[in-house]
Amino acid sequence: MPRNDTTSPRPAWFFREYEPVGVDLGSPAAVADYDRNQGTDPDADDALLDRLGVGTGTRLVDLACGTGSLVVQAARRGAEAHGVDVSPEMLAFAQARAEQAGAGAHWHRAGFLDYVHRSAPADVVTTKAALHQLPDFWKQQALLNAARMLRPGGTFYLWDVIFSFEPADATEQLQRWIDTAGRPEGQGFTRADFEAHVREEFSTYAWILEGMVERAGFDIVSRRSGTPTHGEFLCRRR
Numbered sequence: 001m002p003r004n005d006t007t008s009p010r011p012a013w014f015f016r017e018y019e020p021v022g023v024d025l026g027s028p029a030a031v032a033d034y035d036r037n038q039g040t041d042p043d044a045d046d047a048l049l050d051r052l053g054v055g056t057g058t059r060l061v062d063l064a065c066g067t068g069s070l071v072v073q074a075a076r077r078g079a080e081a082h083g084v085d086v087s088p089e090m091l092a093f094a095q096a097r098a099e100q101a102g103a104g105a106h107w108h109r110a111g112f113l114d115y116v117h118r119s120a121p122a123d124v125v126t127t128k129a130a131l132h133q134l135p136d137f138w139k140q141q142a143l144l145n146a147a148r149m150l151r152p153g154g155t156f157y158l159w160d161v162i163f164s165f166e167p168a169d170a171t172e173q174l175q176r177w178i179d180t181a182g183r184p185e186g187q188g189f190t191r192a193d194f195e196a197h198v199r200e201e202f203s204t205y206a207w208i209l210e211g212m213v214e215r216a217g218f219d220i221v222s223r224r225s226g227t228p229t230h231g232e233f234l235c236r237r238r
């Protein structure tokens, strides 16, 4: 799938979002492993879509949609569902999932920073397990872009590896997460995957994200830190 981001040239200092960090997703086999390890669960996607009020005619954009389960479930309930991702391999898997489900969704090879939403403004923008791909400066730019594609009053939902522990407790908290979350090879994400996440990716604190989402033009409706290392923000565009 060709890139359908903006055609305007980017300055040399622009972030290279088509060279993502983290778990290898560069082959169909790696993507299938990812989907299994992530524990894709259409029921959980449906529960989230219920919470967000997604139904017939809702315009939803899922940024960094990965293997596309949320987008497919949204399309199945009659939403105009758009999946955006930089990875052609992830998008190919997502498209196959949509075809298998008989769900008509729109797929875009584009990134958080350069996706241009060309249809009518979205009612709901979601992003799960992905904003940590960007360093904080670029997270803020991505959040501004998410606000740009939403109608006023529209919903923005963010879930990710987000730290809510006290900074002074970081070493102990991260070690506990890695020690408990890692699974044996072939049974889920491994200890090495979580170690690499902390070392190489850009997860940040909830209190930093809170300022960013507010500065991007959102009011925070609710926030939840399910564990000290994971959290969500549910927001409305002002």
Ligand SMILES: C[S@@+](CC[C@H](N)C(=O)[O-])C[C@H]1O[C@@H](n2cnc3c(N)ncnc32)[C@H](O)[C@@H]1O
Residues within 6 Å of the ligand: 017, 018, 020, 025, 038, 063, 064, 065, 066, 067, 084, 085, 086, 087, 090, 110, 111, 112, 113, 127, 128, 129, 130, 133
């Ligand atoms: C850990 S996966 C999460 C996928 C999906 N949201 C989920 O919940 O399973 C991260 C995804 O982000 C995508 N990605 C990485 N950097 C991106 C960027 N700058 N813009 C859009 N997608 C990006 C990757 O290709 C990958 O599909």
